Amino acid sequence: MAHDSSPLDQLVGVRDFEAVDSWLAEHGAVDIAEELVRLALVDRAVVFRLLPDSRVLAVFEALDPLHQQQLLDALADDSVHELFLRLDADDRARLLEEMPATVTDRMLVTLPDQARLDTNLLLGYPRASAGRAMNPRYADVRVDQTAADALSRVRSAGLRSREVHVVPVTDHRRRFVGVVDLPDLVTAAIGTPVGELIRFDTYSVRVDEDREVAARLMQEADLVALPVVDAEDRLAGLITVDDAMEILESEDTEDIHRVGGVAPLDVAYMDASVLQHARKRGMWLLVLIVAAASTITIMEAFEDELAAVHVLAFFIPLLVDTGGNAGTQASTLVIRAMAVGEVRFSDLSRILHRELRIGLLLGLALGSVSFVIISLLYGRDLGVVVAVTLVAICTWASFAGGLLPLLAKRLGVDPAVISGPLITTVVDATGLIIYFLVAGVVLGL
Amino acid sequence: MAHDSSPLDQLVGVRDFEAVDSWLAEHGAVDIAEELVRLALVDRAVVFRLLPDSRVLAVFEALDPLHQQQLLDALADDSVHELFLRLDADDRARLLEEMPATVTDRMLVTLPDQARLDTNLLLGYPRASAGRAMNPRYADVRVDQTAADALSRVRSAGLRSREVHVVPVTDHRRRFVGVVDLPDLVTAAIGTPVGELIRFDTYSVRVDEDREVAARLMQEADLVALPVVDAEDRLAGLITVDDAMEILESEDTEDIHRVGGVAPLDVAYMDASVLQHARKRGMWLLVLIVAAASTITIMEAFEDELAAVHVLAFFIPLLVDTGGNAGTQASTLVIRAMAVGEVRFSDLSRILHRELRIGLLLGLALGSVSFVIISLLYGRDLGVVVAVTLVAICTWASFAGGLLPLLAKRLGVDPAVISGPLITTVVDATGLIIYFLVAGVVLGL
Numbered sequence: 001m002a003h004d005s006s007p008l009d010q011l012v013g014v015r016d017f018e019a020v021d022s023w024l025a026e027h028g029a030v031d032i033a034e035e036l037v038r039l040a041l042v043d044r045a046v047v048f049r050l051l052p053d054s055r056v057l058a059v060f061e062a063l064d065p066l067h068q069q070q071l072l073d074a075l076a077d078d079s080v081h082e083l084f085l086r087l088d089a090d091d092r093a094r095l096l097e098e099m100p101a102t103v104t105d106r107m108l109v110t111l112p113d114q115a116r117l118d119t120n121l122l123l124g125y126p127r128a129s130a131g132r133a134m135n136p137r138y139a140d141v142r143v144d145q146t147a148a149d150a151l152s153r154v155r156s157a158g159l160r161s162r163e164v165h166v167v168p169v170t171d172h173r174r175r176f177v178g179v180v181d182l183p184d185l186v187t188a189a190i191g192t193p194v195g196e197l198i199r200f201d202t203y204s205v206r207v208d209e210d211r212e213v214a215a216r217l218m219q220e221a222d223l224v225a226l227p228v229v230d231a232e233d234r235l236a237g238l239i240t241v242d243d244a245m246e247i248l249e250s251e252d253t254e255d256i257h258r259v260g261g262v263a264p265l266d267v268a269y270m271d272a273s274v275l276q277h278a279r280k281r282g283m284w285l286l287v288l289i290v291a292a293a294s295t296i297t298i299m300e301a302f303e304d305e306l307a308a309v310h311v312l313a314f315f316i317p318l319l320v321d322t323g324g325n326a327g328t329q330a331s332t333l334v335i336r337a338m339a340v341g342e343v344r345f346s347d348l349s350r351i352l353h354r355e356l357r358i359g360l361l362l363g364l365a366l367g368s369v370s371f372v373i374i375s376l377l378y379g380r381d382l383g384v385v386v387a388v389t390l391v392a393i394c395t396w397a398s399f400a401g402g403l404l405p406l407l408a409k410r411l412g413v414d415p416a417v418i419s420g421p422l423i424t425t426v427v428d429a430t431g432l433i434i435y436f437l438v439a440g441v442v443l444g445l
Numbered sequence: 446m447a448h449d450s451s452p453l454d455q456l457v458g459v460r461d462f463e464a465v466d467s468w469l470a471e472h473g474a475v476d477i478a479e480e481l482v483r484l485a486l487v488d489r490a491v492v493f494r495l496l497p498d499s500r501v502l503a504v505f506e507a508l509d510p511l512h513q514q515q516l517l518d519a520l521a522d523d524s525v526h527e528l529f530l531r532l533d534a535d536d537r538a539r540l541l542e543e544m545p546a547t548v549t550d551r552m553l554v555t556l557p558d559q560a561r562l563d564t565n566l567l568l569g570y571p572r573a574s575a576g577r578a579m580n581p582r583y584a585d586v587r588v589d590q591t592a593a594d595a596l597s598r599v600r601s602a603g604l605r606s607r608e609v610h611v612v613p614v615t616d617h618r619r620r621f622v623g624v625v626d627l628p629d630l631v632t633a634a635i636g637t638p639v640g641e642l643i644r645f646d647t648y649s650v651r652v653d654e655d656r657e658v659a660a661r662l663m664q665e666a667d668l669v670a671l672p673v674v675d676a677e678d679r680l681a682g683l684i685t686v687d688d689a690m691e692i693l694e695s696e697d698t699e700d701i702h703r704v705g706g707v708a709p710l711d712v713a714y715m716d717a718s719v720l721q722h723a724r725k726r727g728m729w730l731l732v733l734i735v736a737a738a739s740t741i742t743i744m745e746a747f748e749d750e751l752a753a754v755h756v757l758a759f760f761i762p763l764l765v766d767t768g769g770n771a772g773t774q775a776s777t778l779v780i781r782a783m784a785v786g787e788v789r790f791s792d793l794s795r796i797l798h799r800e801l802r803i804g805l806l807l808g809l810a811l812g813s814v815s816f817v818i819i820s821l822l823y824g825r826d827l828g829v830v831v832a833v834t835l836v837a838i839c840t841w842a843s844f845a846g847g848l849l850p851l852l853a854k855r856l857g858v859d860p861a862v863i864s865g866p867l868i869t870t871v872v873d874a875t876g877l878i879i880y881f882l883v884a885g886v887v888l889g890l
Contacts (some may be wrong), residue, residue, distance in 0.1 A: 019485050028513070028666070029666060030646075030649075030662060030666045034786070037790045038466060050644025054645065058666075059648050061667060062665055062666060062667075084648065109789070145811075155631065155632045156450065156720055164628050165610050165628070165669065173571045182627060182628065183609045183627065186596070186600065186631055187600050193626070196810060200499065200500060200503070201475075201500075201503050202473070203473055203475070217475060219687075219689075219691070219694065220478070220507055221473070221474060221507060222504075222506060223476045224610065224669065241690075242667035245663075245686075245689070245693065247662070247692060248684055248690065248697075249664065249693065249785070252694075253785070255701060255779055256704055256777060256780075256781050257778065259701055259704050259705050259777070259779065260704050260773050260776070260864065260865065261770050261773050261776070261777070262774045262776055262777060265778065268787050269778050269779065269781070270782065270787060270792070270795070274799055274806065275806075277799070277803045278803050278806040278807055281774045281807060282590050282806070282807050282810055282811075284770070284774070284840075285770055285771060285807060285811060286768065286810075286811065286814075287768070288770050289763065289814075289815075292763040292767065293764065295763055296759050296760060296762075296763060297767075299758060299759040299761075299762070300759055303755075306577060306755060310751060310755060310758075311753070313751055313755075314741045314745055315741060316744075316758070316762060317737065317740035317741075317759055317762075317765050317873055317874075317877065318737040318738060318740055318741060321733065321737045321769075321866075322733070322734050322737065323767070323871070324766075325724070325733050325869075327707050328729060328865060328866060329705055330731070332702060332704070332706070332707060333702070333705070333714050334714065335700065335701075336701050336714070337713065337714035337715065340698070341479070342713050342714055342715060343714060343715060347715070350715075354719055354722070357562055357719045358723050362727050362730060364721055365723070365727055365731075366727075366730060366731065366734055369731075369734075370622045370734075391568065396732075419705065419775060420773060421766075421769075422706065423767055424769070424770075424869075428762055431764075432762065
């Protein structure tokens with residue numbers, strides 16, 4: 001839990017390691033991890049090595065991936081090696097892929113055969129696949145075993161407690177058949193065949209399935225573990241719920257970053273350097289400013305109208321903002337609905353139909369309010385121009401906000417890219433054209 | 446998993462209920478739930494009643510909260526009653542609070558005593574609290590019991606399998622002491638005292654803690670269940686990992702909606718009516734347009750400058766967009782970092798310091814590019830005006846984007862509100878002032 005004052009950094013600051021020791025003994029792994037990352041890099045390694053052996057893994061696992069990486073860099077090789085041995089193969093694979101190839105090779109060589117095999121296996125699957133995210137260690141039981149035999153096999157498999165909440169069942173050709181919940185295995189009469197204990201709703205995914213699809217399935221079906229199978233339906237591993245939560249969190253972070261117009265930061269906010277931030281954001285800002293440059297051309301094309309009635313310029317920021325906002329709202333909602341699997345491309349016409357009506361309603365509401373106020377302050381004609389423009393812009397922006405993310409997905413582009421700033425820029429340019437055309441007609445320019 | 450064609454709606458369409466039956470037998474609960482919500486409301490109830498008794502609960506739980514609600518409305522009272530009996534108390538409480546008070550009372554009366562007590566207990570906790578999200582049914586064991594006694598208590602408690610992955614341990618005054626993982630209990634020598642099996646890293650939260658804090662703790666510490674205790678440290682219930690995943694998902698959806706400038710929709714995109722959409726979005730658009738109205742006043746204040754050099758108007762949409770984008774980027778990143786617990790108010794000065802430098806870098810990069818292009822097309826003076834404005838706007842926007850979410854949090858406002866559209870509008874108004882001031886100095890207006 002978050003504390004507002006952190007004594008750990010003070011204790012480390014004055015080098016009172018006895019006090020650090022007792023601080024560590026009094027705090028949980030999550031608290032320790034949280035305070036650890038507030039220390040200077042070298043101090044993190046020092047404090048980490050003060051941890052009793054039995055707690056090293058829990059604290060390491062409570063760090064997020066970037067901080068794990070940083071800590072590994074700061075630790076001596078033998079500490080890293082020992083830590084690596086104790087990690088799940090999926091976490092090991094994730095860390096290795098971030099390291100320089102020479103370090104990866106050196107680390108792999110020092111691993112015992114089984115751990116190396118496991119890790120190499122995972123590294124062979126595509127980066128965002130279920131295969132990469134699974135834990136290849138599991139205790140499978142045979143469909144024709146008795147509950148008692150199965151339980152003793154689980155007990156003797158030497159797995160960690162969170163690896164056996166769900167027990168996968170295979171047939172005599174090692175094909176995946178279903179899962180048994182450990183509590184059901186524990187509470188069954190000893191002679192019951194495992195086949196009778198299999199859950200009715202048994203799910204599995206293929207090794208090459210997208211890891212986000214796997215994680216959302218686990219969430220929807222309330223699964224503690226999800227079996228991953230190969231092309232021949234043979235069991236390859238299990239995705240555990242802690243991994244599923246991390247997958248969802250990182251995908252949601254990516255979506256939020258994209259909606260906010262940033263290339264997703266794969267590191268924590270505070271840990272990315274100023275230059276990294278500038279690169280990730282600058283790339284997008286540049287794309288957006290190039291797109292926005294079209295507004296200059298449009299304004300220039302309507303130079304005569306602007307010169308004739310220069311008051312027209314006053315309303316440009318407001319109209320441009322409102323169109324962008326209406327478009328962003330629509331695209332954000334549609335993108336989120338796509339991400340959680342609620343809408344698909346086949347819903348396109350229903351979505352566009354709704355967005356047209358929603359946009360029209362919004363435009364009518366905002367248009368009427370604006371008409372009254374602007375008519376009073378700037379005359380009836382300008383009131384009509386702004387009001388009609390608002391109706392047209394809101395309708396068009398909502399329509400575009402519903403359409404573009406679905407189109408992007410169809411074309412294989414991440415729909416979250418078509419949100420926030422990008423939709424704003426697209427709608428801005430078209431909104432200006434609408435504005436000047438309406439003004440031309442109403443004011444007779 | 447998502448299918449591109451849905452035979453279920455066709456089968457229901459032609460009233461071929463035999464085929465519907467076999468379709469249901471061949472599909473998992475998540476698939477069924479997914480296709481169910483694509484049917485007309487009355488048909489959902491019809492299909493739902495075709496499900497064998499043993500599968501009703503799994504399908505119901507795979508529906509999201511709104512669809513559960515809709516289904517309950519469509520089912521006859523006795524089916525609802527039966528379903529209610531089988532739900533966890535926390536899910537029952539969540540559904541009841543959405544219903545009209547008369548329906549809630551009628552439902553509560555028909556529940557057996559224990560279930561009614563459980564539900565009323567949960568309804569007594571604040572809406573977004575850990576107490577409301579917990580399951581009040583658990584099998585606790587005593588710290589001085591043997592592993593064998595504890596295991597038989599767990600077996601005989603009549604709980605569902607996912608309720609016993611983690612077993613809470615209490616002392617003789619029913620105070621919470623720690624948890625034991627079921628696999629550890631299963632594999633321990635039968636005479637081992639429970640006290641020796643307790644996990645070193647034992648976490649708990651208070652009933653009145655924010656449910657999001659509880660869920661993030663579970664994620665960080667990889668917990669399958671989190672004990673919830675009252676003010677006297679007595680065990681009140683457990684939050685299970687499926688509930689934690691749903692809490693995180695719904696909080697992330699809220700954040701994404703807010704970043705996109707929408708009041709969070711508490712129902713699914715497709716299920717909210719056009720009017721509901723218009724209300725949720727219109728409220729925000731109205732706030733934003735009122736804020737944007739300040740840009741009219743600002744433009745008016747610089748009317749003379751605009752009249753003297755009407756080309757100045759050409760660059761307004763581009764400058765306004767870029768400022769909004771830079772501000773949105775900064776606020777989105779800071780808000781997400783706050784949501785996942787990475788930054789706090791005490792980091793304010795570090796964040797502002799970084800954002801100033803990042804903004805300056807971005808401004809310099811965009812400014813230099815713009816200077817070259819605009820100088821060539823519109824002359825050196827305008828090139829200088831736009832470039833200097835971009836540097837100032839990017840720096841200011843990044844600064845404001847870092848500052849405002851932290852300030853909002855301090856003032857008790859959800860920081861996600863200060864993002865996307867709102868930050869755009871704030872930065873737009875100030876950006877215009879910067880632009881005209883710079884133009885005044887450089888062009889000598």
